[in-house]
Amino acid sequence: MQAVVRVEAKIPPDARTVGGLGTERDGHGVVIDDKGLILTIGYLVLEADQISVTAAGGKPVPASHVAYDHNTGFGLIRAIKPLGVKPIKFGDSDRVKIDQLLLVAGHGGGFNASPARLVSRRDFAGYWEYLLEKALFTAPPFDAFGGASLIDDKGRLVGIGSLVVPNAANPETVSPGNMFVPINALKPILGDLLAGQLPPGRNRPWIGIHSTVLQGRLFVSNVSKGGPSDKAGVKDGDLIISVAGQPIKSQMDFYRKLWKIGSAGSRVPLTILTRQSGVKKITVDSINRYQWLKMPKGN
Numbered sequence: 001m002q003a004v005v006r007v008e009a010k011i012p013p014d015a016r017t018v019g020g021l022g023t024e025r026d027g028h029g030v031v032i033d034d035k036g037l038i039l040t041i042g043y044l045v046l047e048a049d050q051i052s053v054t055a056a057g058g059k060p061v062p063a064s065h066v067a068y069d070h071n072t073g074f075g076l077i078r079a080i081k082p083l084g085v086k087p088i089k090f091g092d093s094d095r096v097k098i099d100q101l102l103l104v105a106g107h108g109g110g111f112n113a114s115p116a117r118l119v120s121r122r123d124f125a126g127y128w129e130y131l132l133e134k135a136l137f138t139a140p141p142f143d144a145f146g147g148a149s150l151i152d153d154k155g156r157l158v159g160i161g162s163l164v165v166p167n168a169a170n171p172e173t174v175s176p177g178n179m180f181v182p183i184n185a186l187k188p189i190l191g192d193l194l195a196g197q198l199p200p201g202r203n204r205p206w207i208g209i210h211s212t213v214l215q216g217r218l219f220v221s222n223v224s225k226g227g228p229s230d231k232a233g234v235k236d237g238d239l240i241i242s243v244a245g246q247p248i249k250s251q252m253d254f255y256r257k258l259w260k261i262g263s264a265g266s267r268v269p270l271t272i273l274t275r276q277s278g279v280k281k282i283t284v285d286s287i288n289r290y291q292w293l294k295m296p297k298g299n
Helices: 190-194 228-232 251-260
Strands: 004-010 024-031 037-041 050-054 061-068 074-079 101-105 113-126 130-139 149-151 157-165 177-182 209-214 217-223 239-243 267-274 278-285
Touching: 004 037, 024 157, 037 157, 050 074, 061 190, 074 190, 113 177, 113 251, 130 157, 130 251, 209 251, 217 228, 228 278, 239 251
Parallel strands: none
Antiparallel strands: 004 024, 004 050, 024 037, 037 074, 050 061, 061 074, 101 113, 101 149, 113 130, 130 177, 149 157, 157 177, 209 217, 217 239, 239 267, 267 278
């Protein structure tokens, strides 16, 4: 577990993600090569202008942003010098079986690690225009989940901690646990990320809303100020009825139909129900989310 390090980040107050994630973020990462490359969960370092990492028993070492992938949620950073720890090897997240015993590890060694079991594997939709396939859900919950490592019985990395959830075992039951991003989602895109390129399928249309499902209907819970939907007149509380004339069945269904329209820059026809005007048809001029974020220069 020496490969698991502490990740600390400071974010400028005018960054886009400050409202939801704050200006100071603290979590974990894991060293994945012998040159200081560290894998973490992207929201810890998103829009950061200062990043540091600390290995067990060591002192903070500055790190630089390498890449962020919105589709998976992974973030890559690099310490400015080797940390003197053996990098962890990748496992095969597809081969982890339901009820298999795993280890969740944060920085700090055995004092910050606990056993967990895989209780389900399923697609996960997040309110921030996010859809992850084959997400790993574990129980019991690990409180310090952000960037924590999910390690199999061979000591290999199979996931990176993202969230605490109330329904790990089943969407319809109360079963607290964590959601991990599977390591297999990184393998086909790692080369592109290290080369500073967008992997295939990353130029999706982004419309700048948060959504929530209530009684089977999809409502807008927040609109990014100055973003595409804000400019088109979408308001908090609006009900999304259809996209491109196709009725919305769920949050996942909405994302899949939205992204099917085309790439970033596509015009997105929405039918919404507003409190003020009733049913209304609008068109949102989408952008790429990476354009919206205020990433540090050079990243």
